[in-house]
Amino acid sequence: MIEHVVLRVIAKLLAPFIVLFALYVQFHGDFGPGGGFQAGVIFASAFILYALIYGVENARQIAPPAVAQAAIGLGVLIYAGTGVASMLLGGKYLDYSLLAHDAGHGQHYGILIVEFGVGVTVAAVMITVFFTFAGRRGVLEAREDVATTEDDEDR
Amino acid sequence: MGEHLPILQVILPLIAAPVCLLVRHAATCWLIATLVSWFCLAIAILLLLQVLDGGAIRYQLGNWVAPWGIEYVVDRLNGFILVIVAAIGAVVAPYALRSVESELPERQIGLFYVMYLLCLAGLLGITITGDAFNVFVFLEISSLSSYALISMGRHRKALHAAYQYLVMGTIGATFFLIGVGLLYMMTGTLNMADLAEQLKPLAGSRIVHAAFGFIVVGMGLKLAVFPLHLWLPNAYAHAPSAVSVFLAGTATKVSLYVVLRFIFTVFGFEFSFVGQPLGPALLVLAVAGIVVCSLVAIYQDNVKRLLAWSSVAQIGYMLLGLSFATTLGLQAGLLHIFNHAIIKAGLFLAMGCVFLRLGSCRLDAIAGVGRQMPWTMMGFLLCGLSLIGVPPTAGFVSKWYLVLAALEKGWWPVAALIVLTSLLAVVYVWKVVEAAWFRDPPGTAGRIGEAPLVMLVPLWIAVGANLWFGLETSGNVDVAKAAAAALMGAVQ
Amino acid sequence: MWESFLGLYNYWIVILLMMAGFYIVMSRHNLVKKLIGLNIFQSSVFLFYISVGKVADGTAPIIEKGIFSYSNPLPHVLILTAIVVGVATTSLGLALVVRLKEAYGTIEEDEINEMDAAD
Numbered sequence: 001m002i003e004h005v006v007l008r009v010i011a012k013l014l015a016p017f018i019v020l021f022a023l024y025v026q027f028h029g030d031f032g033p034g035g036g037f038q039a040g041v042i043f044a045s046a047f048i049l050y051a052l053i054y055g056v057e058n059a060r061q062i063a064p065p066a067v068a069q070a071a072i073g074l075g076v077l078i079y080a081g082t083g084v085a086s087m088l089l090g091g092k093y094l095d096y097s098l099l100a101h102d103a104g105h106g107q108h109y110g111i112l113i114v115e116f117g118v119g120v121t122v123a124a125v126m127i128t129v130f131f132t133f134a135g136r137r138g139v140l141e142a143r144e145d146v147a148t149t150e151d152d153e154d155r
Numbered sequence: 156m157g158e159h160l161p162i163l164q165v166i167l168p169l170i171a172a173p174v175c176l177l178v179r180h181a182a183t184c185w186l187i188a189t190l191v192s193w194f195c196l197a198i199a200i201l202l203l204l205q206v207l208d209g210g211a212i213r214y215q216l217g218n219w220v221a222p223w224g225i226e227y228v229v230d231r232l233n234g235f236i237l238v239i240v241a242a243i244g245a246v247v248a249p250y251a252l253r254s255v256e257s258e259l260p261e262r263q264i265g266l267f268y269v270m271y272l273l274c275l276a277g278l279l280g281i282t283i284t285g286d287a288f289n290v291f292v293f294l295e296i297s298s299l300s301s302y303a304l305i306s307m308g309r310h311r312k313a314l315h316a317a318y319q320y321l322v323m324g325t326i327g328a329t330f331f332l333i334g335v336g337l338l339y340m341m342t343g344t345l346n347m348a349d350l351a352e353q354l355k356p357l358a359g360s361r362i363v364h365a366a367f368g369f370i371v372v373g374m375g376l377k378l379a380v381f382p383l384h385l386w387l388p389n390a391y392a393h394a395p396s397a398v399s400v401f402l403a404g405t406a407t408k409v410s411l412y413v414v415l416r417f418i419f420t421v422f423g424f425e426f427s428f429v430g431q432p433l434g435p436a437l438l439v440l441a442v443a444g445i446v447v448c449s450l451v452a453i454y455q456d457n458v459k460r461l462l463a464w465s466s467v468a469q470i471g472y473m474l475l476g477l478s479f480a481t482t483l484g485l486q487a488g489l490l491h492i493f494n495h496a497i498i499k500a501g502l503f504l505a506m507g508c509v510f511l512r513l514g515s516c517r518l519d520a521i522a523g524v525g526r527q528m529p530w531t532m533m534g535f536l537l538c539g540l541s542l543i544g545v546p547p548t549a550g551f552v553s554k555w556y557l558v559l560a561a562l563e564k565g566w567w568p569v570a571a572l573i574v575l576t577s578l579l580a581v582v583y584v585w586k587v588v589e590a591a592w593f594r595d596p597p598g599t600a601g602r603i604g605e606a607p608l609v610m611l612v613p614l615w616i617a618v619g620a621n622l623w624f625g626l627e628t629s630g631n632v633d634v635a636k637a638a639a640a641a642l643m644g645a646v647q
Numbered sequence: 648m649w650e651s652f653l654g655l656y657n658y659w660i661v662i663l664l665m666m667a668g669f670y671i672v673m674s675r676h677n678l679v680k681k682l683i684g685l686n687i688f689q690s691s692v693f694l695f696y697i698s699v700g701k702v703a704d705g706t707a708p709i710i711e712k713g714i715f716s717y718s719n720p721l722p723h724v725l726i727l728t729a730i731v732v733g734v735a736t737t738s739l740g741l742a743l744v745v746r747l748k749e750a751y752g753t754i755e756e757d758e759i760n761e762m763d764a765a766d
Contacts, residue, residue, distance in 0.1 A: 032709060033707070033709065035727075037727055037730075037731055069176065070176075070177055072173070072176060073172075073173030073174070073176035073177045074173070074177070076169075076170075076172070076173040077170065077173050077174070077177075080166055080169060080170045080173075083162075083166065084166070084170075086217075087159055087162075091218060092159075092162075092214070092215055092216065092217060092218045093159065093162040093166065093214075093216055093217070094216055094217040095217050095218040096217065097218065122731070129738045132742070133741070133742070133745070136745060288725055288728075291729070291732075292728060292732070295732045295735075295736070299732075299735055299736065299739060302739055302743070303739065306743055306746070311747075311750035311751065312763055314743055314746050314747050314750055315747060315751075315759055315763065317743055318678065318740065318743045318744070318747060321736065321739065321740050321743065322672060322681060322682075322685060322740075325685055325689070325736050326669075326672065326685070326688070329688060329689055329692055332692050332729060333692055333695070336692065336695055336696050336699065336722075339696075339699070339722070340699045
């Protein structure tokens with residue numbers, strides 16, 4: 001759809017605001033409605049919009065699949081790492097109260113870091129899912145090993 | 156570190172999975188997966204020993220107090236199941252190295268271990284959690300990863316099997332979710348212990364009955380209870396060998412645990428067995444499942460599919476023990492969960508070895524393989540004897556207790572049926588043995604060697620377990636007895 | 648009679664959606680349609696949880712001056728998780744459908760069954 005000027009310009013204008021809104025939803029999640037899940041999806045939608053207008057190949061240069069896939073694991077590790085950190089500080093798993101000098105601040109930091117991990121993973125998963133579907137060529141590349149005849153029984 | 160064991164049980168594989176995703180290197184991922192599986196087994200055994208010594212262990216996540224926060228509870232029942240799941244994992248992980256290498260394309264091997272670790276984390280999580288909604292979350296973690304694992308099978312039918320399992324599994328999980336939602340609506344709590352308290356005065360409520368129905372039917376789908384089992388044979392038959400072993404040994408057992416947990420701990424014995432005809436209903440389904448699926452198994456010509464049908468039949472034996480609604484029956488059912496896990500794991504492990512060398516598990520393809528792979532097929536034979544219930548194997552012990560439980564109830568036709576259906580198992584195990592030893596190999600086949608040691612050792616660990624638990628029964632029988640008594644005692 | 652019938656309208660909507668979704672899963676042979684049915688089925692459960700969490704006259708559960716009655720936020724959180732699970736299920740299901748299409752050349756289940764039986 002790269003030939004449509006209106007779409008191209010609007011997509012380019014809109015993308016930074018979508019990302020900004022995602023960050024707002026992400027980091028405002030401990031005060032108001034928001035959080036990692038929603039923010040991650042909004043964040044990814046900016047990339048998906050870009051990919052729809054400018055093509056998957058161009059979008060892949062901004063968010064290389066290898067980076068996106070690494071981010072999936074990284075987000076989960078941030079989440080789990082927070083839990084382990086609180087365990088090492090002598091509390092229960094995911095006991096945020098110990099992460100700062102007092103319980104209130106600790107809870108605050110804890111939820112912020114955990115939601116950040118969630119956001120990273122959700123955004124990366126959404127981008128990866130979209131790229132995987134959109135970038136598929138429709139042939140059995142690298143799966144020549146799929147057997148079509150072998151064994152069978154009833155049915 | 157001792158107090159953190161319950162959470163480490165789950166987060167160890169859960170953290171290892173993304174680490175494997177970042178590493179992606181096949182051999183490194185395998186090493187991580189194997190080490191983590193062994194650590195999980197060590198933790199599970201430590202937990203079980205702790206529980207047997209003292210009482211239940213409770214662990215509050217994030218230090219939120221129980222009815223509000225999520226808590227992990229280990230008691231005798233789920234301590235026992237945790238050991239089963241972790242033990243199967245610990246046997247499968249080293250075995251997977253060669254098996255997966257030969258069945259999966261190079262670039263998928265790293266991802267295979269990611270999925271395996273997630274599945275392990277999910278199954279352990281379902282077992283250990285004391286929160287009804289948390290069960291759903293872990294259920295979906297383990298289910299989604301097992302759909303992906305099954306779809307990695309070599310044949311295109313694996314894709315179709317995975318799709319069918321996905322649809323059925325999601326319906327099952329959603330039914331469970333509806334049930335939990337109805338319970339939450341009535342009580343305002345999700346903690347299992349708290350739910351049990353809150354539900355006592357509500358036993359007459361129709362909504363609670365509906366919730367009971369949704370939860371039992373939903374988990375029945377995941378458990379492959381007789382008429383809801385249609386996804387299972389294809390899924391086990393076409394999955395990669397290591398996945399068949401792992402799922403056959405763990406997935407249905409964990410679902411059965413959830414059913415037990417809800418029937419006894421959450422709803423209570425009175426509500427489930429006295430308030431409604433759960434016992435007779437389970438009895439009918441169990442008997443029908445045992446007879447029909449054993450007969451179907453006889454007519455299979457693919458050994459993996461034969462074993463899968465036999466799995467559905469064996470689930471019938473476990474439910475049969477449950478349907479007696481006595482401590483002895485429950486003990487027999489629990490014992491059969493354990494014994495069936497090691498029996499089926501052993502049988503599928505042997506078939507994985509055969510598949511590695513022959514590339515097929517069809518009966519005509521394995522003709523004469525007994526002479527070329529004597530250790531593998533000897534292992535298969537011993538596990539097969541255990542499946543039939545020949546003394547001195549583990550299978551004999553659980554069938555013995557099942558018969559005792561039936562006789563205790565005075566249901567001698569059921570006891571006779573247990574013995575008679577074992578003869579059906581003789582028929583289908585014999586079919587494989589006959590093909591492997593008494594038929595000549597197909598003329599075209601060249602000389603094939605014995606399976607590699609890294610696969611034979613896990614197989615013979617399973618075989619050894621079958622013999623050990625057939626002779627030295629005090630350990631697992633006592634644990635099953637304690638767990639059954641705790642379940643029955645908790646409600647009367 | 649009518650009041651109790653209409654007063655429970657949220658449950659009627661849920662039941663209607665649930666049965667519609669379930670029917671689609673059971674009766675359609677097109678793999679994508681089955682997944683859509685599955686989605687409708689799951690969505691009905693999401694609606695069920697959310698409507699149960701509603702407290703009469705309650706607002707969104709955000710602490711503000713002068714507001715004392717909030718909806719129960721817990722079902723919302725639970726359903727957020729369930730929605731994510733639903734997304735994962737759908738994308739995995741669709742990925743399987745793509746692969747099935749490549750392997751069999753069709754997404755009609757009866758045709759796939761025929762091919763399965765043939766080889």
